[in-house]
Amino acid sequence: MKTQTLFSRNSPLGAPLKIVRQTFSAHQGKPARRLSFVSGLHGDEMEGLYLCHRLIQALRQIKDTRPEEFLGEVHVYPAVNPPALNNGSRLWPLYGTDMNRMMGPHPDKSLPVQLAQEVFDDIQEHSDMAVDIHASNLHLKELPQIRIIEEFSEELLPLARQTHTGIIWIHPMAGVFESTLGYNLNKLGIPTLVIETGICLRIEPKTVDRLFQGIMHLLVKQGVLASLPEEIPPLPDSRVVYPREVSQACAKHSGLFISQASLGHRVGEDEIIGQVVDPVEGVVLEQVTAPDTGLLFTLREQPTVHAGALLARVACDLEPRP
Amino acid sequence: MKQEILNIPTPFGEPLVLYKNQWGPLDGEALSIVSGLQGDRLNGVMVTSRLSRFLNDIEAGRETGYQIRGNIQIFPIVNYKAWETGNPVWNFDSQDADLTFPGMEVGELAETLCNTVIRHTAESDYGIVVQSAEKHYEDAPHVKLIDPSRTRRNLARSLGLAVGREVAENPALVLNLAKQWDLMGLHPFILSAGKPQTYQPQYCDLLVDGIVNFMRSQGLLSHTREKGSQQEMSFFDAEHECPVLTREAGLFYSDIPVGTAVDKGQKLGEVRDLYEGGLLEEVTAPEEGFVVTLREYPMVHEQECVAVLLRENNRKWFWPFG
The missing domain is CATH 3.40.630.10 (Zn peptidases)
Structure with a gap:
């Protein structure tokens, strides 16, 4: 060398x-x-x-x-x-x-x-x-x-x-x-x-x-x-994975993302993969669901999110919904 | 009039609100002015704040003789979170807002902020970004032009600054606000003066006067007696800029202020040893030229850029020859 x-x-x-x-x-x-x-x-x-x-x-x-x-x-x-x-x-x-x-x-x-x-x-x-x-x-x-x-x-x-x-x-x-x-x-x-x-x-x-x-x-x-x-x-x-085969879930609210899914696992469409919670008021702001059925290949790790932040990507089994 | 253009809840407290100020008829010629892309460029924010006060005074009848004829918008702050920290970027995302355009309507926070500005400025005829030099440098007041056509050079002459400088093409330029404006059909101008983290009133006076003159010249403002004027301006193309690099590493002491015209061989400063203070190098001008950028932060590596010269022999005069 x-x-x-x-x-x-x-x-x-x-x-x-x-x-x-x-x-x-x-x-x-x-x-x-x-x-x-x-x-x-x-x-x-x-x-x-x-x-x-x-x-x-x-x-x-x-x-x-x-x-x-x-x-x-x-x-x-x-x-x-x-x-x-x-x-x-x-x-x-x-x-x-x-x-x-x-x-x-x-x-x-x-x-x-x-x-x-x-x-x-x-x-x-x-x-x-x-x-x-x-x-x-x-x-x-x-x-x-x-x-x-x-x-x-x-x-x-x-x-x-x-x-x-x-x-x-x-x-x-x-x-x-x-x-x-x-x-x-x-x-x-x-x-x-x-x-x-x-x-x-x-x-x-x-x-x-x-x-x-x-x-x-x-x-x-x-x-x-x-x-x-x-x-x-x-x-x-x-x-x-081709472009049309990737679906993503984004936060609709600002808060803390608490993941309930595991990277690399398969998820079903609409399966709950986490929550966005309000730590100040103690309420759940949204249930985050998988956008499609497939392989979860990206997952939010830093929990602090603003509305719009990417939470997960799924490599879909089928083409995503229009 | 101050208007809310974006309101995003934050995870732990009050919502993040982005504002613009807007004056004049919506159907006239339109100018958008943006500052606050980086969280430490104070001169830009001071300039837009003063312009807003001036335009409010016109609207309230306190500036006699003036009338607002066009649609003028000012966006004082873009990278809101960076301004909270006083750093050029927000540490959370390490994202330079001026490398984030056009952004996305739904995306990470920086993308959403930038996209909001893009959407609100898309219908403008002219766009002005007000900023200062990069970290560790000071800029002499000048106008940067993207794709400088004859029309743009003529428009630049009414910005009241003596120096025009072509922005060199580079692959990241497409992520800049001014370049995005260019692609959208606006005439973009970048006004740069001074250094980050410092308010320099003499530069801000110059920029405020220049922008007001631009507004008068383009008919966005009218005055009963005064008209906008075009100034003498020398324009320098990108390929003839001359960076001055050190030979030695150490502490750089500048001998001249930024904005000085220097002769070939003239001393610009010296590099001294950090530990013992001995002279390592006299830094001299390799060419005759105008010092448009000068190093502020004294610690320098070998071959560090301590000044940028605009070379006199390549400048083009645009007035009074037109």
Whole structure:
């Protein structure tokens, strides 16, 4: 494994601000394919960091014992936003900026933009394909899923299937994606999968282990590794969810959401999945019901809600009601 | 007249109410003015508050000679929760309101607030956002223009500021209020002056006078004797802006005030060692130009942007040549 610094700036306090890339090169000659894994764009999303740890640990072991297994090249960017990661915050604390809203061509030369641009350029230079790993935000807990913007689905869906991630959600484009790493790499012709899992500031080792196994399958199917390590089991196929197959429940009242459902379980249409309560008056404001029959793959975790807040998403068994 | 445009119950207390002020006939030319997108940009809120007082005085007959001829709306506060904290964003969602447009009618709180503003301004002919520089910087008073056509440059000349600056395209721009107005067919202008968390009366005077002049020029206000006037203005395009970066990390001491015209090689400030105070670097202007933005916060990394120059040799004069 080769450790390379792709971004370094001296700090007024002493320790420089540095970002590293870990590279596992092909055993011989030109790499068959180059895959990059990125995590930590948001400093409160920890699952990706642990997934990178698992990946680096496994690849180091293969490199040490069976280097000929490496037909292609792997680059891991485990912590691309150190100021936010050290602060445990989504945003770069000194500037209050979101690193995943600064990708693509940007005229500004502020330090966060410089960092975003140099990370972006480095990934572009070193990748035939990329995986950008995120946890969810403070509010919602997610089943492990790959999210694909509709316009890229033809190319990305076969690649996403190779990861055997539980859910592949193909969703419509929105303006918010235009400044993200995934969208801009895809626009440049570097197929990029975006993983979303769990909730921020937490790590669920079992979930990450399962994602790790899927990544190992991807590396073999992409021809980066010659064979699957013995300890990686076969995995079931992913469930592909199309835009019309997702229904969501939103709060009609402001209050505390008290969940009565479990993420990853099936729910029936109109089944009660929680309540919104008024803690000041001691009354139940609404019973929250499942909008459709299907798999509950997003569930509100932060209980404080304003009217309109997203509480749950269901991957429907049938097309949702009009 | 102060009008409630959104009333959302909150989980634990009084409802969150968003207001606008509105004057004049509903069928005339329409101008919308928005401040308070970030919770620490005081100059904007002070400007819109003073404008509201002025327009109320006209309506009450206390400003002799003036009449309101057009439909004028002012939205003093958008990111209400951020204003409660005094931070640019509300910590609960880490969402920059000016990266949330057009928002959603039913959605998370920030999306609902932004969408309310979009719906109430959609029928306007002109839109003005009043703000100050990004965190840690100070702006000389200037007008930012999106997609600056000849018409928009001519309109900008009546805003009473000497400097016009083209907003550079970037992928996140589509989430800005001004860009959304542009897409909706309004003529958008962003007035920026000063720094966050500070009320700077001299800048606010300038912006208030400029906006009043704009209203007179566009026939939104009339006065028995005075007419709106167009001012001399130099306009700078985005590609010729010159960021000034430090070589060293340390404490930046500025030698000049923002808004200064500087010569090539002129000293802008110096960087000194944080621990021992020794001189590390003299920061000089790489080009002749106008210092439109200057670093306020002294701690700087290596290659940190401490100033933005608008280069004189690329400016375009729009008056008296038209």
